[in-house]
Amino acid sequence: MDYRCSQNRYDHHPLAWRPVPFSRNEPLGFDLEIFTDGSKLNGQVGSSAVVFYHGREIQHSVCRLPDHASVFAAEIKGMDMAFTIVKGLTIWDPVRIYTDSLSLLQALASTVTVDPVVWNLKKQCLELMGTRNLRLFWVKAHVGVTGNEAADQYAKAATTRPSIDVELLKTVSDFQREVKSELVSLWQTRLVQAETGRQTAKYFPMVDFIPKLFNSNIMQIITGHGRFPYYFKRFNFLHTDICRCGGFGDANHYVYECQCTFDLRSRLQFDPAYPPSLFEAASNMEVLNAIVTRVVGFLPTL
Ligand SMILES: [Zn+2]
Secondary structure, three states, rough: OOOOOOHHHOOOOOHHHHOEEEEEEOOOOOOOEEEEEEEEEEOEEEEEEEEEEOOOOEEEEEEEEEOOOOOOHHHHHHHHHHHHHHHOOOOOOOOOEEEOOOHHHHHOOOOOOOHHHHHHHHHHHHHOOOOOOOOEOOOOOOOOOHHHHHHHHHHHHHOOOOOOOOOEEHHHHHHHHHHHHHHHHHHHHHHHOOOOOHHHHHOOOOOOOOOOOOOHHHHHHHOOOOEEEEHHHOOOOOOOOOOOOOEEEOHHHHOOOOOOOOOOOOOOOOOOOOOOHOOOOOOHHHHHHHHHHHHHHHOOOO
C-alpha cells in the first residue's frame, strides 16, 4: 500500500518556497468571498467551500473524505475546493477566502513543509495569486460569521454522504498506528494458540502494550513459576507436587482452594469463574502478596 511520505524543499522549485500571507479580517459582505471548512463527526470526515457574491450564497462544493482523514486534511481539502472554484470563475472581482483553520494558514505561510498535500495546495495558491486578486483570511470559528457558519454546516452534512468522494493517501502516523494494531492482533492470536504461557493467559487473556508491573511474589502467581510444590517437583527440587493440605500444589491452588491459605483467600475480591478479575481490585495485591509469602515458608529453602 502507498503511504504519503514527507518531502523536502529541494523536491520543489524555489518559487514554491514563498510563504502565502494571510490576515485576520472580518468578511466585508461584497466582492467574492469564499468560506471553507473541514469537519469530523462520528468518525466520518467532510469538507466544504461556499461562495458568496456581494453577500449572497451563489455556489458551494462539498466532499466526503475517507474516515482515516484528519480534520486538518479536511481543512486542506476545503481550501483545495475553494481554489478549484476560483480557477473556474469568470467573474474577475477580488476574491477573499476565509477559513477558521489557523494551522492551515500557518502551514501555507511557512516557507517549507514536509507534507506533499500542503506543498500542492501552496503551489496552487501561489499560481492563482499570480493571476487573480486573491487573499486569504483567518476567521474565528463559532462567532456567528454567516459564511463561516454556512461552511461549517455544509462540512458537517458532507460527513454523512453515502460514500467517500476522494481517496487520500495515509500519513506515516496512520501507518504506524496500523502496524501497531496488526502487531497486537498477531500477538493475541499467538497467545490464544500457544501451549506455553497458559498460566499467564488465564489471568491476562488480552494482550496490550501496557506494562504489567507487579512485585515478584505476585508475578509468581501470574506466571505459575515460583515456589510452589508443582513447580519445584518439575525441576526435581521436591519429591512431591502435593500441598501439605493434600491438594495439587500449583499457583492456582493457593488462590482458589488451599485450606492453608483460607483466611487470606477469603479476603480476595474476584469472580473465580473469571480469573482476570483477580487483578482488577487493587486491594487484592496485598492479599496475593501475603499468600505467596506464606506458601514460600512451607517449602524448604534451597
Ligand atoms: Zn494446599
